[in-house]
Amino acid sequence: MKTDRAALGRALIIANPAAHSGEAGAAAERLQRFLDCSGACAAGSRLVYTERPRHATELARASAGFDTVLALGGDGVVNEVASGLMDLPGQGRPRLGVVPVGSGNDYARTLGIPHGGKLDAGWLLSCTPEPVDVGRIELLDDGGQGGAPRYFVETFSVGLDAAIALGTQELRESTPLTGTALYLASSLSVFGMRYRRYPARVSMDGAEPEARDLLLMAVQLGPTYGSGFRICPEADPADGLFDTCYAAGRIPRAAAVPVFLRAKGGHHTGSRLVTMGRARRVEFWFDGDDYPIQADGELVRSSHVAVEVVPGALTVLRPRAAS
The missing domain is CATH 3.40.50.10330 (Probable inorganic polyphosphate/atp-NAD kinase; domain 1)
Structure with missing residues (x-):
């Protein structure tokens, strides 16, 4: 029409x-x-x-x-x-x-x-x-979160990629960088001294929670985050599903960085270090409420959070x- x-x-x-x-x-x-x-x-x-x-x-x-x-x-x-x-x-x-x-x-x-x-x-x-579609965020712990985002339209992520996205907000105030350059500058810090894993349990569509030692996990409605990084290249914002991408386990920094850089063009999906998937609902349990979590670039604080697709909302x- x-x-x-x-x-x-x-x-x-x-x-x-x-x-x-x-x-x-x-x-x-x-x-x-x-x-x-x-x-x-x-x-x-x-x-x-x-x-x-x-x-x-x-x-x-x-x-x-x-x-x-x-x-x-x-x-x-x-x-x-x-x-x-x-x-x-x-x-x-x-x-x-x-x-x-x-x-x-x-x-x-x-x-x-x-x-x-x-x-x-x-x-x-x-x-x-x-x-x-829209993603709905449910904070399932007792913390409450006042002004936190309760919906997202493009991306929700946990771990290193969330730390990078949140770090761009700090850099934006101190550098003239924008777009991909800003995102890469933030990634230098995160993949340097702040490189670590984030133990979690993750349930997809109500399945038994699975323990994952996450480096990062992205839950996407659209294909990109970080100014064009094609983390889930096949994501369709109108198919009623999230596309997911995660990397977990003892992955050396030297192996993780090239895979991360290949995500700019969506060429990381065939790596053995990366797992792609689809789901309507994803639930996370974390060891604390201080993990880097972001929704469309906005900070989320929770130790137990679920995201669910609201189709055609x-x-x-x-x-x-x-x-």
């Missing part, structure tokens, strides 16, 4: 002004002018800026009555907006549009949206609404060619 120029309806733009080294605020204003001048929004558009962590979730949660919510920024603001939309009733839930101006932009890659770091919104004039806008 093709979306005509007025089919965005009443649109809410939620923008993280700090994204893309502070340039996202100006990009959001250009987006609003573009939408209003092109007639893409039948009832006009409204622009709001995030002011603190998880604010985008609050703004999206209050978006009932809008037809479309556009998340402008990186994967973090996309996660927050998607989480807020998931708190609304399914019937009448606004569609999600992604306007990427972040450094990673992995969800934009998955949806086939232009993601060069500069504003490119022309595809919104001819786009297709499609249902996609969100309607997203995709470029017509990608669909």
Whole structure:
């Protein structure tokens, strides 16, 4: 189904002004002018800026009555907006549009949206609404977690890869690096002094928990994380399944690093050190609540956590060619 120029309806733009080294605020204003001048929004558009962590979730949660919510920024603001939309009733839930101006932009890659770091919104004039899956996060220990993400749209991971993703947030404040270069810089630290295993028990789709001495485990709705690392190259965000990838056991650093680097192009999947799989639900038990765990780049704290696919939960806008 093709979306005509007025089919965005009443649109809410939620923008993280700090994204893309502070340039996202100006990009959001250009987006609003573009939408209003092109007639893409039948009832006009409204622009709001995030002011603190998880604010985008609050703004999206209050978006009932809008037809479309556009998340402008990186994967973090996309996660927050998607989480807020998931708190609304399914019937009448606004569609999600992604306007990427972040450094990673992995969800934009998955949806086939232009993601060069500069504003490119022309595809919104001819786009297709499609249902996609969402991952739901259940914290099963007693810790609670206040503002933690409860949903994800692209990636959930534990171990070294999560430590790398979380480390990029610290580096982003101290270096001008972005994208793959930022992710690789963080990996140097993690594969150096912080290289270790993470003992866990893992259950797939309700099976008996299996003890795994994890280096890393990724649970993916989309193929990539870390600004284009194709950790699960066959992942489809609309097939009702997670794709999983894990490495475990006494793997020397010298063997692990080349496999990790091959994941950039998705060429790691045939390695004997890597196990690929699919599941609808994955449950983890950890030895403590201090393991590196991330969902779409956001920190998760838990010693017992499960993730489950919610099929077709969100309607997203995709470029017509990608669909």
